[in-house]
Each structure stands twice: as structure tokens, then as C-alpha cells.
Amino acid sequence: ETGDAYIDLIDLRFEAAPAARLPELAPDEPIAVRVVDENSQPIAGATVTVDSEFINLSRSAMTNSDGRATISPLQTPAGAHMLRVSKAGYVPIEAHGNTLPSEIMLPAAATYGGRVVDEQGRPVANVAVHIGQQQNDRTRRMHLPIKALTDANGRWRSGPMPANLTHLELRFNHARYMVDQPANLIDTDLNAAREQRYDFTLARGSRVDG
Numbered sequence: 001e002t003g004d005a006y007i008d009l010i011d012l013r014f015e016a017a018p019a020a021r022l023p024e025l026a027p028d029e030p031i032a033v034r035v036v037d038e039n040s041q042p043i044a045g046a047t048v049t050v051d052s053e054f055i056n057l058s059r060s061a062m063t064n065s066d067g068r069a070t071i072s073p074l075q076t077p078a079g080a081h082m083l084r085v086s087k088a089g090y091v092p093i094e095a096h097g098n099t100l101p102s103e104i105m106l107p108a109a110a111t112y113g114g115r116v117v118d119e120q121g122r123p124v125a126n127v128a129v130h131i132g133q134q135q136n137d138r139t140r141r142m143h144l145p146i147k148a149l150t151d152a153n154g155r156w157r158s159g160p161m162p163a164n165l166t167h168l169e170l171r172f173n174h175a176r177y178m179v180d181q182p183a184n185l186i187d188t189d190l191n192a193a194r195e196q197r198y199d200f201t202l203a204r205g206s207r208v209d210g
């Protein structure tokens with residue numbers, strides 16, 4: 001077959017030889033953060049991780065009863081840090097940059113899902129589902145990207161996403177099917193996705209947009 005192709009990079013690793021000597025890493029200024037819910041109430045027991053993208057730099061701590069945690073990171077080559085906050089039942093949040101927020105709000109989480117079928121109603125496996133969400137300015141910078149892949153039964157399920165979304169945009173990519181426009185979910189369709197029963201039909205075609 002000929003035509004455009006898409007590649008989803010799942011994982012990429014760079015490793016040094018086992019005997020390689022790591023450079024000495026100097027301590028950096030402590031990072032203090034308070035984690036709260038959507039009602040500004042403290043969240044205890046949240047995991048706060050600094051620089052999780054670096055195996056040898058990563059440092060973690062748990063928030064106390066007041067939602068506070070302090071971590072003493074090591075200096076990074078770029079001079080900036082990445083902060084990741086997570087807890088079961090909440091949407092994980094990441095923040096990057098030279099100046100990190102002193103308070104992070106974790107939205108309550110839900111998962112969304114459904115099934116992708118062809119025009120004969122048969123499940124379509126290995127469809128990449130790109131999931132966009134509408135949110136306010138406070139959280140847009142820090143939400144993690146969401147992507148899912150349909151299984152052998154055509155079913156997909158998102159990771160944790162905000163439970164109170166009012167709009168969800170889905171884009172479906174598959175080499176053998178054509179998608180002209182994203183699916184915009186509100187009201188009944190959005191409720192169906194929350195209950196893992198939103199069905200979408202792909203038509204055979206030679207072009208995929210999205």
C-alpha cells in the first residue's frame with residue numbers, strides 16, 4: 001500500500017555503559033508546593049515528584065495533612081525543574097519551567113471510553129484515539145496529554161481526566177480508514193463516554209485527517 005503514514009512513539013531510552021561515571025550533581029534550592037482539590041481543600045498523601053524524566057535526578061515526597069511537601073532537588077543541566085503531582089482518584093498534573101507554582105490544584109478524575117467500529121458494525125483494533133479537553137486557563141498549562149488505542153474488540157479507555165468536563169474532542173487515526181472531522185462530544189454523547197459506551201463508526205478510505 002502507498003500513502004501517508006503515522007508513527008506513534010511509545011518509548012525512547014538513552015543509556016550509558018554500566019561502568020560509566022556519572023558527574024557530581026550539586027543540590028539546588030528546595031521546592032515547596034501545596035496540593036489542593038477543586039474546593040481549595042488540602043490533599044494529603046499525594047505524590048510530588050521533581051524531575052521524574054531524569055532517573056538519576058528524580059526526587060519524591062508525599063504531601064502531609066495540610067497538602068504540603070518540600071523536596072530538595074539536584075541541579076539539572078538546563079537549570080530548570082519539572083514537577084509532577086499525582087494521587088489515585090485525581091488527574092495527575094505536570095508543571096515545567098524556571099518558576100514553578102507554589103500551589104497545584106488536582107481535579108477529581110473520571111475515565112472516558114467507548115468502541116470504534118467499521119460500517120458493518122465490526123470492531124476496529126489499533127485505532128489511535130487522540131483526546132482533547134476543554135478546561136479553564138488555570139489548568140490548561142498543566143494537564144497531561146491524553147491518548148488511547150483501541151483493543152481487539154475496538155474498545156478504548158482514557159487515563160484519568162477531569163470528571164466535570166463539558167466538552168470532549170476525539171480524533172481517530174487509522175491507516176485504512178478516513179476521518180474528516182473530529183467528534184465533538186457534549187451532553188448525551190459525553191455522558192456515554194463517561195460510561196465507556198460511546199460508539200464511533202469509521203468509513204473505509206485512503207486519507208486520514210486529524
